[in-house]
Amino acid sequence: MSVVERLAGGEMKTETISRKTLAFIRVTGPYGENYDQPLDQLFQWAGEHGLQNGQCLFLYHDDPDKIPAAECRTDLCLTVPAGTEGTAEIGIQTLPEGRYCLVRKIIKHKDEYPIEWHRLGKQVKEAGFLSDDRPCFELYHSYDLETQVADVGFYWPVKDR
Incomplete structure (x- = not known):
């Protein structure tokens, strides 16, 4: 849950x-x-x-x-x-179970991944969250092998405030 x-x-x-x-x-x-x-x-x-x-x-x-x-x-x-x-x-x-800040994006080109990671990191910091030592991850909701378009959740681990 x-x-x-x-x-x-x-x-x-x-x-x-x-x-x-x-x-x-x-x-x-x-x-x-x-x-x-x-x-x-x-x-x-x-x-x-x-x-x-x-x-x-x-x-x-x-x-x-x-x-x-x-x-x-x-x-x-x-x-x-x-x-x-x-x-x-x-x-x-x-x-492990834990709290994450996240955004969900439609990615159309591989160059967009680092852009979204940097944007999320900036938002996490600006919102006053402290990072946790768990790994960041991408959750793929869908990926089209032909077009390489992906529906991706970007997850940044944070500590409870």
């Missing part, structure tokens, strides 16, 4: 998300690059195990303004039932 609070005067809102179990493959390198093959592998595994209906999330562990791009870690994830077992290639982790 989640609780959503729309903040006055803007499109940013807060949401408390429940704990999620995630199957994932980690990619190290510049954000947004070299995701295709690992995503194919993750979705193939999910299909083979009847788990293809999970939500797709990308977890970002590092601040690209503080960490060299080559060292930035992204976990490409699908939500799975608790108790799911991974493999040597597919890890299992838990995204």
